[in-house]
Amino acid sequence: MFGTLASGELETARLRRDLGFSCGGIRMEGENMVPQGGDGEGEQVNETVPFQIQQHPFEQTQKLVVGYALTPKKKKSFLQPKLEVLARRKGICFVPIDLNRPLSEQGPFDIVLHKLLGKEWQDVIEDYQKKHQEVTVLDPPGAIQRIHNRQSMLQGLADLNLSDCSGSIFVPKQMVVLKDSASSADRAIEAGLKFPLVAKPLWIDGTAKSHQLFLAYDRRSLAELDPPLVLQEFVNHGGVMFKVFVVGDTIKVVRRFSLPNISNCEKAKVDGVFQFPRVSSAAASVDNADLDPSVAELPPKPFLEALAKELRILLGLRLFNIDMIREHGSKNVFYVIDINYFPGYAKMPDYEQVFVDFFHDMAQAKQKKRHCK
Numbered sequence: 315m316f317g318t319l320a321s322g323e324l325e326t327a328r329l330r331r332d333l334g335f336s337c338g339g340i341r342m343e344g345e346n347m348v349p350q351g352g353d354g355e356g357e358q359v360n361e362t363v364p365f366q367i368q369q370h371p372f373e374q375t376q377k378l379v380v381g382y383a384l385t386p387k388k389k390k391s392f393l394q395p396k397l398e399v400l401a402r403r404k405g406i407c408f409v410p411i412d413l414n415r416p417l418s419e420q421g422p423f424d425i426v427l428h429k430l431l432g433k434e435w436q437d438v439i440e441d442y443q444k445k446h447q448e449v450t451v452l453d454p455p456g457a458i459q460r461i462h463n464r465q466s467m468l469q470g471l472a473d474l475n476l477s478d479c480s481g482s483i484f485v486p487k488q489m490v491v492l493k494d495s496a497s498s499a500d501r502a503i504e505a506g507l508k509f510p511l512v513a514k515p516l517w518i519d520g521t522a523k524s525h526q527l528f529l530a531y532d533r534r535s536l537a538e539l540d541p542p543l544v545l546q547e548f549v550n551h552g553g554v555m556f557k558v559f560v561v562g563d564t565i566k567v568v569r570r571f572s573l574p575n576i577s578n579c580e581k582a583k584v585d586g587v588f589q590f591p592r593v594s595s596a597a598a599s600v601d602n603a604d605l606d607p608s609v610a611e612l613p614p615k616p617f618l619e620a621l622a623k624e625l626r627i628l629l630g631l632r633l634f635n636i637d638m639i640r641e642h643g644s645k646n647v648f649y650v651i652d653i654n655y656f657p658g659y660a661k662m663p664d665y666e667q668v669f670v671d672f673f674h675d676m677a678q679a680k681q682k683k684r685h686c687k
């Protein structure tokens with residue numbers, strides 16, 4: 315009986331019913347998990363369902379097959395029932411890639427969506443792309459590799475051409491420490507870096523450690539840090555940051571809490587090194603908080619659109635997000651502090667529809683190209 319299910323469960327159950335389909339001979343997950351039928355109570359709960367599943371009079375005949383190679387965590391957060399249902403209506407289906415079988419023997423795929431670490435996978439996907447140029451690989455492994463290094467990640471950003479825009483973009487002054495962090499203090503001062511400095515592991519390798527950040531208040535404390543790392547100037551920004559999600563041509567921005575400003579008094583008094591809390595990944599919503607509007611105001615949309623467009627070209631990526639902060643006291647002076655490949659899109663509003671449109675547009679563009687040949 316539907317009445318025994320909470321509204322969230324009901325929604326999932328209905329979605330799963332819609333999901334019972336096969337694709338390219340591979341049975342999709344979620345089949346046979348549906349309570350059958352419904353009653354009056356069901357109707358009542360239906361009102362709380364955030365979106366309506368309607369029986370469509372016709373099914374899209376054109377099929378677009380998206381092969382995916384994702385970690386179990388990413389699969390769980392990204393491949394949610396709502397996404398699969400909306401995709402199916404547009405003739406898009408998701409097929410898991412079997413890592414134990416040669417990739418070329420699987421599919422055929424129109425799109426390969428992947429986020430896996432390691433040289434072995436990089437070689438597999440590079441080789442596959444060479445042999446299957448008709449397949450869109452999201453995204454090219456070489457381009458992803460660039461943003462796994464916190465130095466190359468931000469290279470070229472300050473030179474982007476955003477001249478006509480209502481904001482300006484910078485990256486914090488930073489330097490790389492490959493070894494001997496004790497002697498890095500002299501180099502940091504020579505390079506003009508001002509304390510406090512944020513110490514970030516140079517390589518992002520998917521481990522929790524690569525997201526373990528430290529704040530070093532004085533030159534002596536640098537000796538306590540483990541290279542390889544980047545030392546980056548801390549930029550006061552009023553405790554709010556902006557995550558700009560990019561999916562092809564679409565962008566969405568959300569606010570997150572961040573670290574509070576560091577006063578001159580604190581800079582003078584405090585020494586030592588402190589581990590950062592992962593404030594910005596917290597689920598707590600900034601939107602209902604009582605924030606200073608000059609801090610919380612979203613960056614101008616045309617500015618973000620121009621920035622995302624330039625970054626797509628510079629990075630050669632279509633799926634990423636940017637962490638941005640507004641320099642405290644400024645109107646629209648922004649710093650990019652981080653870029654993430656295939657981030658937590660489930661935290662992007664309406665991500666399911668955005669992805670369906672993205673895949674659909676891609677399929678149409680391909681079809682058009684084929685017809686023009």
Ligand SMILES: Nc1ncnc2c1ncn2[C@@H]1O[C@H](COP(=O)(O)OP(=O)(O)OP(=O)(O)O)[C@@H](O)[C@H]1O
Binds near residue numbers: 486514572651
């Ligand atoms: N230069 C900086 N100045 C001020 N705050 C910073 C700076 N760099 C990082 N932060 C703060 O630390 C947080 C984590 O830094 P960063 O985004 O570089 O790490 P990360 O581990 O790559 O995060 P993510 O989970 O987004 O991948 C930022 O969201 C921001 O709150």
Ligand SMILES: O=P(O)(O)O[C@H]1[C@H](OP(=O)(O)O)[C@@H](OP(=O)(O)O)[C@@H](O)[C@@H](O)[C@@H]1OP(=O)(O)O
Binds near residue numbers: 388518519656
């Ligand atoms: O954990 P989530 O799904 O939220 O996604 C996070 C993602 O982890 P995952 O890819 O393993 O899922 C991280 O990837 P790695 O740097 O460790 O490769 C990084 O991109 C974070 O920035 C994402 O958080 P967001 O910035 O979007 O909030």
Ligand SMILES: [Mg+2]
Binds near residue numbers: 594637652653
């Ligand atoms: Mg970040």
Ligand SMILES: [Mg+2]
Binds near residue numbers: 652653654
């Ligand atoms: Mg990051």
